[in-house]
Amino acid sequence: MKRSEIKRRPLADTVLTSLEAETKEYRELDGSSLYFRVKADGGKSWQLRYKKPSGTWAWLGLGGYPEVSGELARSKAADLRKTISDGIDPLEQKRAAKIAIETAKSRTFRAAANDWLQAKVDKGLADSTLSKIRTYLDKDILPALGDKPLDEITRTDCAALQASIEARAAHNVAEKCRTWVNQIFGRAIGLGLTENDPASRLRDIAAPAPKTQQHPHLLEPELPEFLRALKTTTSRLTAKTAAWLCIWTASRPGMVRLAEWKEIDLNASTWTTPADKMKMRRDHVAPLPRQAIDALRELHQLTGRNRWLFPGVGPKNPTISENTINKVFAGIGYKGRLVGHGTRHTASTLLRENGWPKDHIEAQLAHKEEGISGIYNKAQYLEQRTTMMQWYADHLDKLAAGNVMQGQFGKVV
Numbered sequence: 050m051k052r053s054e055i056k057r058r059p060l061a062d063t064v065l066t067s068l069e070a071e072t073k074e075y076r077e078l079d080g081s082s083l084y085f086r087v088k089a090d091g092g093k094s095w096q097l098r099y100k101k102p103s104g105t106w107a108w109l110g111l112g113g114y115p116e117v118s119g120e121l122a123r124s125k126a127a128d129l130r131k132t133i134s135d136g137i138d139p140l141e142q143k144r145a146a147k148i149a150i151e152t153a154k155s156r157t158f159r160a161a162a163n164d165w166l167q168a169k170v171d172k173g174l175a176d177s178t179l180s181k182i183r184t185y186l187d188k189d190i191l192p193a194l195g196d197k198p199l200d201e202i203t204r205t206d207c208a209a210l211q212a213s214i215e216a217r218a219a220h221n222v223a224e225k226c227r228t229w230v231n232q233i234f235g236r237a238i239g240l241g242l243t244e245n246d247p248a249s250r251l252r253d254i255a256a257p258a259p260k261t262q263q264h265p266h267l268l269e270p271e272l273p274e275f276l277r278a279l280k281t282t283t284s285r286l287t288a289k290t291a292a293w294l295c296i297w298t299a300s301r302p303g304m305v306r307l308a309e310w311k312e313i314d315l316n317a318s319t320w321t322t323p324a325d326k327m328k329m330r331r332d333h334v335a336p337l338p339r340q341a342i343d344a345l346r347e348l349h350q351l352t353g354r355n356r357w358l359f360p361g362v363g364p365k366n367p368t369i370s371e372n373t374i375n376k377v378f379a380g381i382g383y384k385g386r387l388v389g390h391g392t393r394h395t396a397s398t399l400l401r402e403n404g405w406p407k408d409h410i411e412a413q414l415a416h417k418e419e420g421i422s423g424i425y426n427k428a429q430y431l432e433q434r435t436t437m438m439q440w441y442a443d444h445l446d447k448l449a450a451g452n453v454m455q456g457q458f459g460k461v462v
Contacts, residue, residue, distance in 0.1 A: 095122040159195035161237040199243035266391030276449035278381040292377040299396035302389030336435035338442035
């Protein structure tokens with residue numbers, strides 16, 4: 050239907066449906082400043098023409114057709130005319146409502162949490178730590194608090210979040226999440242987004258965590274039999290070498306499985322792990338005893354062209370899994386008796402029993418040294434640790450060969 054054929058107003062439904070588009074968009078009056086707009090591409094919608102309090106004329110869209118029928122458009126227009134007669138500009142009212150919605154969104158816990166996390170990124174927090182935070186934000190914190198306005202979150206909400214994590218016996222996670230939520234509210238208060246601080250004092254109601262249990266580990270009298278069994282393991286070369294590297298360097302299994310060839314200097318007999326992989330957030334240099342160098346040279350023939358020392362199987366597994374080293378130990382009969390992390394406790398205990406200085410052992414274990422020296426001294430006691438860890442590897446060989454009399458003799462260094 051052409052608009053020249055319109056006979057009456059308001060426009061009938063059959064007219065609204067059949068009106069044809071023209072080369073340029075046009076508007077047809079329905080009545081009382083309500084217009085029906087037809088665009089060149091055939092799109093149809095409703096518009097109200099009104100005079101603003103300033104005296105200028107403006108158009109206000111009321112919605113597309115047929116979603117907004119003629120009857121509904123006329124009802125909307127009648128309500129808006131009442132608003133306009135009260136001296137209110139509906140366009141400004143709409144803009145103010147949009148701003149209010151956007152402001153409300155910026156004051157949700159989710160927005161505050163994302164801003165807080167970005168601040169952590171900007172400060173250069175280790176990728177591993179950022180990943181852990183992101184995981185528990187998405188898994189626990191945001192599902193509970195994310196969409197709530199900061200001002201409406203109560204102490205009960207925060208306590209319920211803490212209790213839900215404790216209920217699965219994840220007490221360390223509960224403690225971290227409690228700290229992070231507290232920091233998020235602290236930053237939001239500092240930015241003027243809220244005065245609400247419901248996350249304080251949660252520590253007072255935290256469930257007591259069970260006493261920390263040591264990782265399964267071996268003491269010196271148990272080592273000879275274990276070492277002889279490990280030498281006969283049928284595990285593949287990558288898994289076997291990873292297990293031995295844990296033992297020879299007292300390194301965390303996570304550091305071992307993510308080790309890269311660019312970090313290894315076979316000539317200098319050192320392994321330098323960059324700060325972004327380290328809990329202490331600084332580079333760590335570990336000496337490699339002769340036994341480790343020999344094993345790594347053999348491994349290099351197999352994986353030397355790869356980025357990783359210990360590549361995994363398949364595209365979804367760039368490195369060996371977290372359980373690979375434990376499976377090596379389990380495969381020789383030590384399931385439940387020794388895990389990868391337990392080799393650090395074994396090394397620490399044996400070295401102390403044989404009189405090696407605590408500071409040298411702590412440095413080898415990559416435990417953070419307090420103060421300025423702990424920040425900058427990435428190779429602390431390297432010369433002494435080189436001697437110590439070569440002694441340790443040699444001592445393990447002697448234990449495996451049965452050439453050590455069991456006992457504590459208090460080594461003097």
